[in-house]
Amino acid sequence: MxxxxxxxxxxxxxxxxxxxxxxxxxxxxxxxxxxxxxxxxxxxxxxxxxxxxxxxxxxxxxxxxxxxxxxxxxxxxxxxxxxxxxxxxxxxxxxxxxxxxxxGIPNLPLDDVPEGTDEHGNVERHHFGAKRNYAFTTKPHYEIGEAMGFMDFEAAAKLSGARFVVLKKGLARLERAIGQFMLDLHTNEHGYTEVNPPLLVRDDAMFGTAQLPKFRDDQFAAGALGNEGQGYWLIPTAEVPLTNLVRESILDEKELPLRFTALTPCFRAEAGAAGRDTRGMIRQHQFTKVELVSVTTPEESRNEHERMLSCAEEVLKKLGLHYRVMTLCTGDMGFAAQKTYDIEVWMPGQGEGGAYREISSCSVCGDFQARRMDARSRGPDGKPRFVHTLNGSGTAVGRALIAVIENYQQEDGSIAVPDVLQPYMGGLKVIQAN
Missing domain, CATH: 1.10.287.40 (Serine-tRNA synthetase, tRNA binding domain)
Incomplete structure (x- = not known):
């Protein structure tokens, strides 16, 4: 606002x-x-x-x-x-x-955001690692998962329709392991406070983080509960409940920054994504994500943005995945963002020669969301002022699962388990069909 x-x-x-x-x-x-x-x-x-x-x-x-x-x-x-x-x-x-x-007006870009009309105007900031070389023809994740019998889109369609998946056995456990690994990393090493938030939120919370009213069609409405007069929504990301933890409050700036993380299911209608990524798990109505949210002062928000990016990057570094960081241009940024970094992980099964796919977006929003939430802080002078908020994926668990499946695929159709995930898999080193 x-x-x-x-x-x-x-x-x-x-x-x-x-x-x-x-x-x-x-x-x-x-x-x-x-x-x-x-x-x-x-x-x-x-x-x-x-x-x-x-x-x-x-x-x-x-x-x-x-x-x-x-x-x-x-x-x-x-x-x-x-x-x-x-x-x-x-x-x-x-x-x-x-x-x-x-x-209905989006946030204003910071001066150092590159100008452009769409994703073609994004600028690579840096990259980590290199594309893997394979002695065999790589396959997309859905072919690998379906061949194992551990990834079932047909069963999901019978239950819920398109853009859902049922994971079983080793892949269900691998997805859980990835999420737990990310939470442990962000809480133990990066200083985030773990939160288990509600998955249903009210209109005011969705307005506060700017999902409403402009992006109403992208959300899943859950109807009304009781006679409170407000609608309820399934969260599209844990950014919504985590950021709204400070709504309608005046914080002591000595408490800042506040850093929250949560591992939750997320729900998106994907109303604007018809015909895109219809195969596999890239674009689902329901997916799991580890979210990072920071609340800080105007003076520190730019530094906090860089810190958040490095926290999200560390996930992929420990997983041994090649990625690049893109600074989004003015025409490709999200509605509430002043500046956004996208982390794009390389997936060898995405078309001939592989492709980079977004796995995390880290955005600084300035006081844009704080004004909508009436979230303020009081500094040494005693005067209240709006806080600055930031959010990022740390990272999308479903897409991290895809990246691990495709990057660690073996010629015999099995999947090697990255070293850092093996403790979460009971020491299992390879996932293979039983």
Missing amino acids: HDIKSIRDNPEAFDAALKRRGLAAMSSSLLAIDEARRTAILASEQAQARRNAASKEIGEAKKTKDEARANALMAEVAELKTTMPEMEAAVKAAEDQLRTELA
């Missing part, structure tokens, strides 16, 4: 940043709504002040037995009582309109 005062103070800078996002100028229309809102507020405040003053004057007129003046003032107060609700309604309508307009 944007600060209308900041737009009012520097509309040219706001429009210039929107242009980098590929959007038309909006400051003039926003400021027109804001002016109408401020005019309505002033009129309402003046009416309230006049009503209070007139009420006092009535008493004075009655003391002096000036009945004519008292009657005139009472008539004026009565008229104000009639018109003031209309003025208050006008204020609310203007405020709601401004809030709705602001809620």
Whole structure:
């Protein structure tokens, strides 16, 4: 959410940043709504002040037995009582309109974000390792898993439809092992606090992290629970409950940064992904992910972004997977992000010669989400200010599973277990069909 005062103070800078996002100028229309809102507020405040003053004057007129003046003032107060609700309604309508307009505008990119219109404008920041060489023709993960009998898309389709999978035996255990390994790494070595959050959240929480209202069609609605008047949603990522842990609060800046992690199922409707990645586990309606969330001060958010990236990278380094880090361009960033790093892992089974596929996105959001959540901190000067929030995948467990299957596939159809995962697999070194 944007600060209308900041737009009012520097509309040219706001429009210039929107242009980098590929959007038309909006400051003039926003400021027109804001002016109408401020005019309505002033009129309402003046009416309230006049009503209070007139009420006092009535008493004075009655003391002096000036009945004519008292009657005139009472008539004026009565008229104000009639018109003031209309003025208050006008204020609310203007405020709601401004809030709705602001809620639909994406975050503004930082100055060092490369410009571009789509993924082709992304810039490689660095890479780790190198592509593996195989003495045999590599296969995609779904062929390997189905041949083992441990990856069943047909059974999942009978249960739930397309974009679901049933994992069995060694692959079910391998996915669990990957998630547990990531949690242990982030909590024991990276200082994140493990959280087990609700998987159902309310409208306000989804609005706070900017899934609503713009991306409503990408979410799974769960209907209403009880008579609370709000809808419930299956979380698309643990970013939603983890970030909202600080909503409607004022933190002591001595407590910052707060770093949270969670291993949860995630649910996405993938409404905009028709026809994409229809084979295999790349793009599922339900998947597992380890999420990283940080809450920090404006001064430290850029450093925290680099730190979060390194934490996510460490997962892939320990798994021995080749990857590259891309700085996303202005046209490819997410709605709430100021700057995003994508980690793309190399998967040898993704087409001829393999392909890089996103396995983590680490984003700094500035105070964009904090304004929507009303999450603030109080510094040494005692004045509250909005915190900065960050989120990243640390990493997507399902895609890490795919990367391990494809990178560690053996010519006989088995899968070697990476050294770091073997303790989580009871010492098992190779997964093979029974």
